[in-house]
Amino acid sequence: MCHLGPTKSFFVVCLVISVLVGSLIYWSADVPAEPKSRAECRPFAPQCKPFLLGYNSGLRWHRQNCEVEHYIANNTLNCSTLISDFNFITAPLSKEEEEYPLAFILTIHKERELFIRLLRAIYMPQNVYCIHMDAKVPLEYKVSVHKLANCFENVFVTGRSETVTYAGYSRLQADLNCMEELVQSRIRWRKVLNVCGQDFPIMSNLELVRYMQSEKWKDKNMTPGVKQPTKFSSRTSLQHIEMPGNVRRIERVKLPPPRRIQVYFGTAYYALTREFVKFVLTSQVAQEFLVWSRDTYSPDEHFWVTLNHIREAPGSYLTGGWEGSVRAIKWSDQEGASHDGCKGRYVRDICVYGTGDLPWIFKRDSMFANKFESGTYPEALDCLEAWHRIKVLMQATVPIEPTWLLAIPYSRGV
Template sequence: MCQLDGTKCSFLVCLGMSIVICSVIYLRTRMPMEPKPQEPPSCRPFSSACKAFLPGIRRGLKWHRRDCQVESLVLDSGLQCSALIRDLHFITTPLSREEEDYPLAYILTIHKELGLFVRLLRAIYTPQNVYCIHVDAKAPLEYKQAVKRIVSCFKNTFLSSRSETVTYAGFSRLQADLNCMADLAESKIGWRKVVNLCGQDFPIMTNLELVRYMQSKEWRDRNMTPGVKQPMHMRYRTQLQHSEITGSHVALKGHGLKKGPPPRKLQVYFGTAYYALTRAFVYFVLKSPIASDLLEWSKDTFSPDEHYWVTLNHVKEAPGSHIDGGWAGDIRAIKWRDQEGRAHNGCKGRYVRDICIYGLEDLPWIINKKSMFANKFESNTFPEALDCLEQWHRNKVLSQATVPIDLSWPLATRINSSRNYFNSSAGA
C-alpha cells in the first residue's frame, strides 16, 4: 500500500511538472516576442535628443540599432548577396503600385565614406528604380572593390561605364553626370525622371513622396533646375578662362584671360548643380547641337554644373523646359553660411566650404524644410545626426507601405516592448 501511494505521488508530481512545462511553452509560443538584436552591444545608441523624432517613445523604452556593421558587411567577401541584402536591411519589394508605375533613375557620384554611401543607397533603393554609380577614378582600390561588390548584388544598379578623376568645381564633375546619363539613356527600365546625388546627401522625402511631388501639377512634365539669370558677382566664372588641375583644384588661366560669348546667344543662368530631369530632356542633353555647343564652351569655366543644367532648361526647344522658373523646386535643404540668420538659424555642426555639415540639432530645421534631400552629412564627425535622420526616414517609409513589412527591413528594434517598433509606430 505504501509502495502504491509512493507511485501515485510520483505520478502526480510528474504530471504536475508536465502541466507547468507545457503551460510555459504554450504561453511563450502565444506571446509576441521582441526581435532579437542582430548586432553586438557595441552599436552606438540613439542620442536622447533623437527621441523627439522617433514615434511611440515611452519613458523607459529603448531602441536597439541593427545596422552598426555596415562597412564590415560590405567588405566581407565571403558573404552571399542574399545575406548581404538582408543584413543591410535593403527593401526588396515595391512598396506601392503608385511607385511601381513611376520608376525613377538616380546618379550617385561618390569618392569616400563607404558606410555613408551604403546607407544612402539603401534609403533610396527600391527594385523598380535604376541606379548609376559613378566612383571617382582617384578613389582607393579597396573602396572601388567594395562599391562594385554591393552594386553587383542588384540587377537595377550598375557602375558608370566611364570613370572620371573628379575635381571640385571642375568640368570633370559635370562629365561624371553625363557619363551616367548616357548609360541611363540605354536602360530598359522605363524610368520617368532622373535625380543626381553626391555621397554626402540623404533623403528627406520617401520614394512615394518623391513620386507624388514629381507628378504634381507644377512638375509633372517639367524639369527641376532651380536658378536665376547669372548675377554680376558670378560672371567671372564664365567670362574668364579656367583650367582644371586634375584631381586638385580649378585655377584661372594666365592673369585672367577672357572667354568668348556663350554659343547661340544663350542667356547664361546660375543655379544648383542638382536636378530632377525628364527622360526626354536627357535625350536632348545627349543629342542636341545646342547642348553640345554649350558643353564645349563650358569646358574652361568655373563649376560648369552650376550653369549648364539651368541654362539648358531655359531653352525653349528643350523638352520640359521651365522658362524663368527661378528658384522653384525644393531639391536640397542646404545651410549656406551667408544665409545664416535669414534662411536658417545657423549651423549646429560645422561649415566646410561655407556649407553646413549637419549636427543633431540641425534635424528639426531639415525635417521642417520638407525638401527632397538634405546636404551635407559626415558619418565620422556627427554620426548621431545621420543615425537619427536615417531612423526617422525608414519609419516614414515603412508607415506608408501598402505591402506586408519584411522582418529584415526595420533598422532598429525596441527593447522592453511586446511589439516591434514598426507596429508600435503605426499607431503613434
C-alpha cells in the same frame, strides 16, 4: 501636408505603432521585450529620440546590424545575405511607386559607409541607380562598391570614370557618363535625380514620386536658378583650366556663349525628364553649349539650368527661378536669415549637420539634406536614417518584411 487634431494624431500614432509592433511579433516571436544591445551599435542620441515614432508614448527603438564597413569588406559574403543583413527593401511599396520608376545618379569619392546607407535609404527595386566613383579612390574602395552593386540588377557602376576636381568640368562629365548609360536601361524611368555621397533623403520614395508628378512639376525639369548675377560673371566670361586638385582661372576672355544663349546660374542638383536627358545628349545646341562650358568654373552650376531655359528643350521651365525643393542646406552666409546656425561645423560654407540640426531638417520640404559625415557627427545620421525608414514603412501599402526594419521597436524603457 495634412494637419490632424491632437486626438486624431494620437490615434494614428498608436495605430501605426500597433501595426509595426504587432507585425514584428507575428514575424519573429522570439524577439525579446528589450533587445540585448550590441557593442557595434551606437544608441540613439538623446536629442534624436523625440523624433522617433512613438517615443513619447513609451515605445523605444533598438538599432540593428551596424557594422556596415566590416560587412562590405567580407569577401565571403553572398548577395542574399548582404541584401537581408543590410535591410534593403526588396519589393515596391505601392502601385503608385511601381508605375513611376525613378533614376538616380550617385557621385562618390569617400565616406563609403555613408554611401551604403544613402543607397539603402533611396533603394527601391523598380528604380535604377548609376554610381560614379572618382577615379582617384583606392582599389579596395572600388572593389567593395562593385561588390555591392553586383548584388542588384538595377544598380551599376558607370563604365567611364572621371578624376573629379571640385568646381571642374569633370564633375559635370561624371553625370553625363551616367546619363549615357541610363538612357539605355531596360527600366523605363521617368525622371532622374542626382545625389552626392554626403546627401541623405528627407522625402520617402513615395513622396518623391508624388512631388515629381505634382501639377507644377509633372512635365517640367527641376533646375533651381536665375539669370547669372554679375558677381558670378567671371565664372563664364574668363577661361579656367582644370588641374589636379583645383581649377585655375586664366585672365583670358572667353567668346560669348553659342547661339547667344542666356547663361543662368543655379544649383548642381536637379530632377530631369527622360526626354530632356536625351536632348542634352543628342541635340546640337546642347553639345555646342557643353563644349563652350569646358573651360568655365563649376559648369554644373550653369549647364543644366541654362539648357532648361531654352524653349526647344523638353520640359523646359522658361519662367522658373529658385523653385524646386531640391536640397536642405545651411549656408554660413544665411545664418540668422534662413536658419538658426550650424550645430555641427561649416565646411566650405556648408553645414555638416549635428544632432542639433535635426529639428530644422525635419521641418524642410526638401527632397534631400546636405551634408553629413559619418565619422564626425554619426548620431545625426543615425537618427535621420531611422526616422526616414520609419516614415517609408508607414506609407507602404504592402506587408512589411522584418528585414526592412533598421531598428526594432520595444516597449520597455532604455
